[in-house]
Amino acid sequence: MEGISLIPSFARGLNILLVDHDTMSLLYLASLLEQYSFQVTTTEVASLALSMICEQEDRFKLVIANMNMPDMDGLSFPHILLKKDIPFILMSSERDVNVARRALAEGACYFLEKPICLEDLKHVWQHVYRRRGNPMKKSLKAISNEGKVNISKESQGSKTKEAGGVLHGIDRQHMTMDPKGKNKQQEVEVGLVVGKNHVRESENTCMEWLRASSESQKQGRIVMKRANDGGESKQQEIKRSKLSSERQMDFVSAMRAIEEERPAERKDNNKSSTDQKKSRFLWTPKLHLKFTAALSALGDKNARPKKILKMMNVSNLTVRQVASHLQKYKAQVQRINETVVTNLPLISKSSGPYGRTEIAQSHKKQIFLPSQLGYESSNFGYKSLCANPNSYLSTDTNGFPYHLNKNENREGKLALGLEGSSVQVPELELPNLKTETQNRFSLDSTGTTPGDAINVEEFLADFNNESQQLEAITEQVPPNQPLIEYGDLLKVLEEDPEDLELYDFGSDVDRYCEWLRETLGGNVTNPEQFEL
């Protein structure tokens, strides 16, 4: 499993910004990406990620973020990335096709379903070179020629249930996270939907979602343009008014962004002030986010309960509670560390440019370096954290298996993250991760594996292709299949000169194409031989 060898030399060391409020997931994914030689910078706070992106214009070539970030406000995240023309991949642990659709609607170039494994990230680098020149651009062009249609007039049939049925969907059973089993099990469609109806449906879903988003987000206006009657050609255009003031986030605003809500003062629905023993305090994801944000802003040295408390500025929260949480947090981090040391697979036996040594060094996460933002640098225990092949156990929440308030219980959320259980550390090797994962969650092996990414390419193609030849032939991407069909890409490059200009490959395009051609022409399976 030579990760690096799978990456063409010119794509190595790519700067990727990883954003995920779930610490475990964050660290784990970072470690995976690093195995492919990428330079990974991580942060648990979406707003901070934006700051970094704004302050370091060209640093990040690709952003991979969790869709469910508590502090990811509406569309601003995608907005900025799209504006900066930085490709981004959204991931989520929600096993729902609609989630993937939403990700695409937001402008993501790809969608990854958690848990994610090494294999799933094998091709992410391609997005950097494979920019669709920003799907939006093309639409924009088209729009200027054909006028626009306000989205509000669209999607009436959005409610239409997926009439076409799922052709390639795979039904699986999953346990909801509700320990009480109130929500018992539910069937969830996984995989990609195929068929016209589906596409239409998804389009509407996107539109609907976009519209909803735009409404709640005054700063963005969404316009959808449909290529006339036949009604099948789709194009979508997202227009944005200047993102209100580039969003230079400082800690304060970041904190503010992290929604107010303080369960610290959870309503004691208990009528009288009788003998109700105060309910136990609950560290919600949002609170935890504040916590980690504060932790980051303060340096390691200053990360003391009292200061953290002050920084968090949450009323009714006590120092002891913070201290307790900190204690747990540290323990968690330490556990990860230990695990890593033990299980970190030997990256390589050889000692190439990215031999073991280098990898080891690159394992020092950069974590979001508040210093770059003017804050005091920190990181806490992360500094010494390395890969933890097993931290995938936690997926969506925040590293800790928090309980959810009844009303907060996310319906349909799948308990892939072992809610309510501890982080166990099975002795397994990375290569077996997927298998292990499947076993762990007793998923069948019907084609898709948990980390399988939905092939958004085709999906997107539908929005961008006037010619409907594709007529929605979406299908799942076999795990080992390249994200991009090289043949297809080449075809596009050769046959559609107009599209060509949309591929904003930048200076690397030549090398990329060259590599691509060689790969294709020489039926080469091993990119290794293209190393420089």
Added chain:
DNA sequence: GAGAAAATAT
């Protein structure tokens, strides 16, 4: 005030 560890609550 902090951190460890024991005690409790869920």
Added chain:
DNA sequence: AATATTTTCT
């Protein structure tokens, strides 16, 4: 039974 949170003890 396993965790999360609260308390107690240094």
